[in-house]
Amino acid sequence: MKTEPRTATRKWGPGLHPARDETPKTLAGRVAQQLRRDIIRHRFEPGERLQFEKLSKVYAVGTSPLREALFQVAAQGLVVAEDHKGFFVAPIQFDEMLDVSNLRANLETYAIRGAIREGREEWEVDLIAAFHRLKRAGLAVAEDQEDDDLRTEWEDRHRAFHYALCKGCGSPWLLHFFDELYDHMERYRRYFWKYAERAVAADSEHEAIMKAALDRDEESAASLLQAHFEKQARLTMNLRKRVEKATVAAG
Amino acid sequence: MKTEPRTATRKWGPGLHPARDETPKTLAGRVAQQLRRDIIRHRFEPGERLQFEKLSKVYAVGTSPLREALFQVAAQGLVVAEDHKGFFVAPIQFDEMLDVSNLRANLETYAIRGAIREGREEWEVDLIAAFHRLKRAGLAVAEDQEDDDLRTEWEDRHRAFHYALCKGCGSPWLLHFFDELYDHMERYRRYFWKYAERAVAADSEHEAIMKAALDRDEESAASLLQAHFEKQARLTMNLRKRVEKATVAAG
DNA sequence: ATTGTCAATATTTTCGAAAATCTCTTTTTG
């Protein structure tokens, strides 16, 4: 016999994504993480060209790991790749934002239903904890609406809350899509920070959703969550004209 | 002025995926396509190690494009990447198959509802055409159940039919997830060909779904589609024990 | 016998330069 075929240690589920918190052990992975983060936080302009020479300096890596990182992020849609032409930061498009929002609404209501049916004690505990942390962050933001670090903390906890809601459903694929979509949504939300009144008034909605979930009331939880998404989308679209005016003026 | 910032030409939507039919202009893209195809068609064993030296010869490319291709496919979950350890063909896992199937059921029923509400004439025409092609392929397969080329043709048309069903919803993100999930599902289905009775008896279900869709009957279409998925999942799971026995015996 | 250490080997990862492709300007042609 030649070589005993080694097989993958990781159990199963989509992708290579190193479980969001893990630190990648390769340059390529690290750059991918940074790049993702930097795009979400608008360190690059929407549609901006991502040149190798420039990025090589910014991230202090050679072309190989950079290229690999770019492909990873492109697979997620935060970067757009065009053969022989290069890579570009994904544009900001209102139509896409609505698409992402609608799909999230569908996915998360589906997930919460599953979680309510199958979620175990651990799910409940994590959910309550996540809400508590979100609530605290919301209060902090309300006190100082200009502090971007506080807002970032809120953003992280907001993601964690929604994730906790979905987690009990036990579908790795759904959670994978959740992550991909949430990244885009976060990017859009941050884009609107610049223009929106700084207000975090959604905590009561979050609380109501959580309570319905803990009561194992599938219908209430699902419809509250759906309404939550629709309301946020509506609020955001109200900003549309203002933003478009501002960007036109700036460009 | 320095450089007029070029921006991406592609409008928007997820990813780099070159619209499924387009031929990539780079080696990396071409290899990614081939690799995807080869994994779906089981030219590699589940869990098998994908070594650079070996793959370099198989696809006749250097390490750079190969590596980039691997990352692209890994982002989709068909390949699993482990830092400094290499790449592996995704394992075959029944739990995952069920997960994929359930999520597809949710996504496609959601899509068909949207399509029924918003789909235009073009959607109807494409759908009818796709069904007709699928039906023809089904008849061909029924005549010679051993011919793998016929089966492959059926498989392609089956994908096209489901895609046509969803397409009218007008959500690029949903269609993107559709593609990713379908690839996995096709891989699982092909895995079972080895063990299953060769029968393509689902065409009547497809026809019923299509008719409900064309009648713009959201509820019927959605529940028929849901039932379609559940039935297929049930049938497949019945094979589970047989397959497990076979693989244990082989290993 | 089992565990631990170390060196040797195999493999992945990264770099730097060559090749291929695209972009933009200039020149030629109708």
Add this chain to the structure above:
DNA sequence: CAAAAAGAGATTTTCGAAAATATTGACAAT
């Protein structure tokens, strides 16, 4: 003068070798 062609320059893509990391097997210690 407009439009096509050609050439120079910039950028991406690919290759081949060097560096970094994992794996294997031998040998020593408990």
